Amino acid sequence: MAAQAVILLLFPSLLSAQTDAPDASAARLPPPSTMTTTKTPGIVVVACVASALIVAAAAAVYLTCWIRRRRRVESQRLPVDVHTIREATCNPRNKLGGGAFGSVYKMELPDGRCMAVKKVKTRKPRRGRLVDDAGEGGARLQLENEGNVLVRVQHPNLVKFVECCKDGDDCFVITEFVPNGSLDKYFHGEDRDREELPWPPRYKIIQGTCNGLLYLHQQGILHRDLKMENILLDSDMNPKITDFGISKVIDQRRTHITMDFAIGTKGYMAPEYAVRQYSPTSDVYSFGVLLLEIVTGRTSYHTAGGDPTALDFLREVWRDFSDGCHGKSGFADGVRNITQRQLLTEPGLDIEQVGRCVRVGFLCGQDNRRHRPGMKRVNQMIAGDCGDVELPPPGQSWMGTLRTPSVIRICHVVSHRHQPRCT
Structure with missing residues (x-):
């Protein structure tokens, strides 16, 4: 120890060298604060540039869409004051x-x-x-x-x-402007010289109306006033749904909406109107009434006994249908019994297609909205795009006094025998 002390006294520079050595090694690394200050500006610059590019791209897309929409609106403007x-x-x-x-x-x-x-x-x-x-x-x-x-x-x-x-x-x-007017003029209008529609145009009208209503439901829009007067026919007899004055846009996750008061047309209102509720299946109910009107040639709001309702119309059609089911051909005879007489005289009438429409009309006309099919399924059934599952029998509660075991048993058996299978 004494020798080390003498050496340090004689050569003090060694002490300074030993004490400065750790500082020299540490000096080769920049302090943490220096590293942070040198890298942070680069990250900030990159983030700012990326944000500016995203905002500029979004603004360009919005401006392009706005210009195209404005040009489309300007091109569609009428040359009229x-x-x-x-x-x-x-x-x-x-x-x-x-x-x-x-x-x-x-x-x-x-x-x-x-x-x-x-x-x-x-x-x-x-x-x-x-x-x-x-x-x-x-x-x-x-x-x-x-x-x-x-x-x-x-x-x-x-x-x-x-x-x-x-x-x-x-x-x-x-x-x-739709040249051929509304559908009701072909069934119970004042123009008696107008020819009655044959089955092919009627089936075309049924399919087109179904497609239009399906599109509305896919967009979350309820029509709420589907009837013959609100179906217009163009020059090629293609149907066009009109009159959206009481339509409603709803959240498609909701099962139904509650109304302050019932609004619509008597003869097409679903039973849930009594509790001021409406849902997409309420449009399905109106479509079922409309479908049976087209097949039978009758109207749902000119019934005997005072105030017309869709239930009166459905009971009347069901009564005639069930009476026909007692015939030898069962379901086919029931269909013929309610089909408009003028249609039955047409050569080559597709009675199976007519029967499918009748069946779908009864399915849509069930009083319990949970039992009615959706418009997507209705569209598949009308088009005959069916799978391996049999069509379910319609609800019986709206049939009233006609709900007898014999009629139900006969109609179920013959309907399963004559109807196609469907998902």
Whole structure:
């Protein structure tokens, strides 16, 4: 130890070298603070550039879509002013029809095209709400609702929206003009000279209406007023669903909606209207009534005994169908017993196809909404796109006094024998 002390005293530089050696090795590594400050700006710059590129790309996509939409709207704008619309809607000869919430007129454009104009007149608001001839705020709200729904949809079996405008107290919704009018004129209209529809056009109308209603349900839209008057026919007898004034857009995860009051057309309202509930299967119910009307040639709201209901119509059709089921051919005789007589005289009538439509009509007309098929399945059954599962028998509760074991047993047996299998 004494020798080491002497050496350190004689050579003090060694002590300084030993003490400085660790600092020299540490000096070769940058301090942690220096590393952080040198790398953080690079990361921030990269993040900022990436964010700016994403925002610029999103803005470019939005601007492109907006420009295309604006060009499409501009290209679809009518070469017509409000004065032309006024002239068309003030001429009684141009009136195509009307209801509680407005009248529809035919309007001819300067270029020769024809359009349909729905007009609603509203008065001044009372306590902040519109008052009109159809009820407090009813007509204006329905017209706005129809325009909002038509803008969202585009399908060959739905009437095409063109434009919506307002002039003073009058509101107008302009749609395509459908030349052959509404379906009800072919069944119980005042034009007695019109020929009755043969089965092929009727089946085409059934399929097209089913496709249009299926599309609406896929978009989360309930029509809520499906009837013959709201089915228009174009020059090729293709159906187009119209009148979306009381339609409703709902969340497709919901099983039903609750209404403040029942609204619709008597003869097509589903039983759940009694508790002010509505669901997609309520449209299915109306479609079932419409389908049976097309097959039988009868109407659901001209029944004996006062106020018409769909139940009266279904019981009447079921009564005739069940009476026919007692024949030798069973189900086929039941179908012939309710099919319009004019159809039965057609050569080459596909009675199996007619029977399939009758069966689907009864399935859709069940009083319990949980037992009714969805529109996707209805579309498959009508088209004959079936699997290996037999069609389930319809509910019996709406048949009333006709629910006898013999009738049910006969109709179930013959229906399973004659009907195709379906998923």
